Amino acid sequence: MRGRCSRPRMMSQNQKSIGVFDSGLGGLTVLREIHRQLPGENLIYFGDTARVPYGNKSSATIIRYSREIVRFLLARDVKAIVVACNTASSYALDAIRDMTDIPVLGVIDPAVRSLTHKAKAGSVAGLIATKGTISSGAYEKALKGNHGSQQLISKACPLLVPLIEEGYAESKAAELILRDYLEPLAAAGTEYLLLGCTHYPLIAITILRLYPQFKLIDSAEETAIELRTLLSDRGLMRDAQAASVELFVSDMTDSMRALQQLFFQSNVDKFEVAQVGDDH
């Protein structure tokens, strides 16, 4: 390594921040878990709140938006990128890996790998997610890629995100809608249920009240575990007592401050608007 004087702005790789992004603020459940498991890491989060949700958009649009955000994170010299959005993890991972040599993690593979380790071979596993994630077939592809023999039964649950964001996660209405969504999965003998959307950990308690037989796999937790292993293996871990958490969003309203609290559940060092893409 060069001396300080000759290259004063050079930061050693492990001191750099980790970049995390999502279509909105739901990915903060992933950020929270990374912060919990890796409290010494500086974190930069981008939520594309001006263009949320991605789940109902075409793959071409999702890839374009994701590339714009990755350029924003790379400009801040991050050492790794976590795509904390199932829709973007479904469609945009390859396009992002074409842009950089730093490690890029999605939220799908870690959850699927956990399933293949925990669930019996040939057993029935459930997957709930947004329409975009389900129709992408990304979980089936990841299961195949990880040589999992589990049978995946999928159900798109488009009403769960608005119910969670509006504080209805534990309501009677949410129970009725969850029963609609989950009854076929229970009837098929689901043991493990993959929560394929970053919002869903916040409705887990209602799911388990209705279906206590389900064992939930939370991609936020699994992704943070894989990130920790990856940083450790490559000597990229930042060994510090304190770290900063900075949030950027493409649009800011009062309700976003409430969602930040709902999803991240603690204070941050920065929470401000930043623009990405060619249209700004």
Added chain:
Amino acid sequence: MRGRCSRPRMMSQNQKSIGVFDSGLGGLTVLREIHRQLPGENLIYFGDTARVPYGNKSSATIIRYSREIVRFLLARDVKAIVVACNTASSYALDAIRDMTDIPVLGVIDPAVRSLTHKAKAGSVAGLIATKGTISSGAYEKALKGNHGSQQLISKACPLLVPLIEEGYAESKAAELILRDYLEPLAAAGTEYLLLGCTHYPLIAITILRLYPQFKLIDSAEETAIELRTLLSDRGLMRDAQAASVELFVSDMTDSMRALQQLFFQSNVDKFEVAQVGDDH
């Protein structure tokens, strides 16, 4: 007026199309009503499906997006513009009128004028809409502008749009959520209820089942009535037996074809993707 030969490309003003836009496809309930009341008019609709919804975005963003769409419609030489989106009607009408001399109608004023004509002076009237529309205070402003003395009680109903789009408009879950939203309005003695979101006509039947005492004011219907009067007064009506309906969206997915049927309820001549704004 000039002769045909000297200016061959000049189309007489009344032959031109009417431009209608919304953040998404909900504004098709307004388009449908215009088509029903003015079957001789050629209609061009733009739905900003790549950036829907507007309701949770800042006013600056909503104005920017609206101006981009209006440029798209003006390039197609429309004779009038209908802002078939409550959020854009709340924030962007002045900015749009600064761009053009053709008539520009929002969906708020027609509904409010209808209320001032129908409801008793000083009576309690209800308003349901998205968060963005409610927090804009646009209905209160329009009521004042039209010298209405009714007392407006507002309730943001953010879950109704997803419930409607997912086919839950007549479900038990929708009833529970509607009761949460509407009970305070009923308790306050609401007689007339303004449906302040273009989606809401599709949940009207459930509202009336729960609260048969409410008289609903549908902005789609009222806006089409005002548009008809305006075109007639200015000699801008196109007197024809048949007309074309063309839909453009900024992003297309399979579910948008389903929503087009849900909201417009008949076939169209064109339904395709078009880009607006500087980012394309």
